[in-house]
Amino acid sequence: MSKFKKKKDGGLPPISTASLPDIVFMLLFFFMVATVIKEDNLMVENKLPSADQIEKLDKKNPISYIYIGKPSRNYQDTYGTADRIQLNDKYATPEAVKPFLASERAALREELIPRLTIAMKVDSDAKMGILSDVKQVLRDENALKINYTTRKGDAVSKN
Amino acid sequence: MAKRAAPEVNAGSMADIAFLLLIFFLVTTDIAVDSGLNRKLPPKQEDIVDPPIIKERNIFQLSVNKNNDLFLKTGGEEKTIRLTNLRKEAIAFLDNGGGLDKDACKICRGNKNPKSSDNFQKAIISLQNDRLTKYATYIAVQNEIIAAYNELRNREFKRMYPNTGINYVQANAAYKDPQTSPGDKAKLKEKLEVIKQLIPQKFSEAEPKKN
Numbered sequence: 001m002s003k004f005k006k007k008k009d010g011g012l013p014p015i016s017t018a019s020l021p022d023i024v025f026m027l028l029f030f031f032m033v034a035t036v037i038k039e040d041n042l043m044v045e046n047k048l049p050s051a052d053q054i055e056k057l058d059k060k061n062p063i064s065y066i067y068i069g070k071p072s073r074n075y076q077d078t079y080g081t082a083d084r085i086q087l088n089d090k091y092a093t094p095e096a097v098k099p100f101l102a103s104e105r106a107a108l109r110e111e112l113i114p115r116l117t118i119a120m121k122v123d124s125d126a127k128m129g130i131l132s133d134v135k136q137v138l139r140d141e142n143a144l145k146i147n148y149t150t151r152k153g154d155a156v157s158k159n
Numbered sequence: 160m161a162k163r164a165a166p167e168v169n170a171g172s173m174a175d176i177a178f179l180l181l182i183f184f185l186v187t188t189d190i191a192v193d194s195g196l197n198r199k200l201p202p203k204q205e206d207i208v209d210p211p212i213i214k215e216r217n218i219f220q221l222s223v224n225k226n227n228d229l230f231l232k233t234g235g236e237e238k239t240i241r242l243t244n245l246r247k248e249a250i251a252f253l254d255n256g257g258g259l260d261k262d263a264c265k266i267c268r269g270n271k272n273p274k275s276s277d278n279f280q281k282a283i284i285s286l287q288n289d290r291l292t293k294y295a296t297y298i299a300v301q302n303e304i305i306a307a308y309n310e311l312r313n314r315e316f317k318r319m320y321p322n323t324g325i326n327y328v329q330a331n332a333a334y335k336d337p338q339t340s341p342g343d344k345a346k347l348k349e350k351l352e353v354i355k356q357l358i359p360q361k362f363s364e365a366e367p368k369k370n
Contacts, residue, residue, distance in 0.1 A: 018170065021170065021173035031188065048192060055197050122294045124295035127290060132366065144201075146199070149193075156302075
């Protein structure tokens with residue numbers, strides 16, 4: 001009846017979600033910039049050690065990754081807890097590094113083959129034995145440029 | 160005619176779309192670790208050649224056992240050392256400069272112990288590890304030895320090129336940086352090569368002991 005309706009009271013006004021997309025897009029862009037597409041699905045534990053005399057891996061040169069470590073938790077029932085090598089998406093023996101290298105090299109242009117760097121991503125708790133075997137194979141195959149991938153940090157205090 | 164306002168586009172599902180993309184990127188990517196210790200493996204030796212004769216005083220013989228303990232044989236003494244002292248010991252060995260006459264080292268600042276290395280060219284660091292040595296220890300040892308070389312190279316770089324205002328490690332990083340112009344790169348490379356010749360990294364890894 002009255003000209004001015006009484007304001008409804010009670011009930012909170014709905015919270016505006018109009019800026020939610022902005023926030024999510026911001027997160028999305030952050031992740032797009034700060035991360036790279038996964039090379040391989042890790043099947044081994046891979047807690048990298050840290051060191052402070054590190055150099056950046058040269059992205060201009062081709063890189064192949066070799067992972068070494070204990071099988072991850074969900075594979076331990078099947079594969080046990082001894083250190084294993086992972087090439088591409090499966091476990092391998094040191095001997096299998098040879099065909100792996102051959103296939104990696106086959107995918108490269110010829111002039112890039114001598115510049116192929118092998119990045120070793122080895123778990124800090126792994127033992128040296130298996131790594132030595134891999135290094136021996138790499139030597140035999142003349143893949144001499146290697147990189148022990150590490151995080152930046154103090155190498156000494158963690159031991 | 161009354162002006163009709165354009166109907167507002169419903170943006171309510173925008174958040175859902177963005178979330179979907181976000182989750183996709185979270186799952187398919189990981190934060191890359193693209194730094195590490197660059198090493199070069201020795202080339203395969205075809206036939207067994209007689210090993211060159213190296214004076215014992217010129218070898219910094221380091222072994223790591225399966226309990227990750229370090230054992231050092233150098234300068235006429237044998238001792239176990241802690242990882243924290245390794246860098247200091249390595250620098251003392253490399254920088255010793257005990258050589259005489261033609262082996263004399265003009266740039267070494269060590270204490271000229273006749274039982275330790277002659278000069279930078281002669282000094283060799285040898286590392287042997289056990290098959291059961293932990294990888295983290297191996298990396299720490301490698302790191303400390305590279306650090307010892309880098310420290311000496313930094314010193315010499317600063318001594319020879321004081322007006323560049325940078326040290327060896329920074330120069331190397333600038334050389335690797337794709338944003339550095341080719342002209343600067345060539346200049347840096349020249350300097351880096353001089354230092355590398357002056358203090359070569361003579362680091363040999365023996366094959367690990369079998370158990």
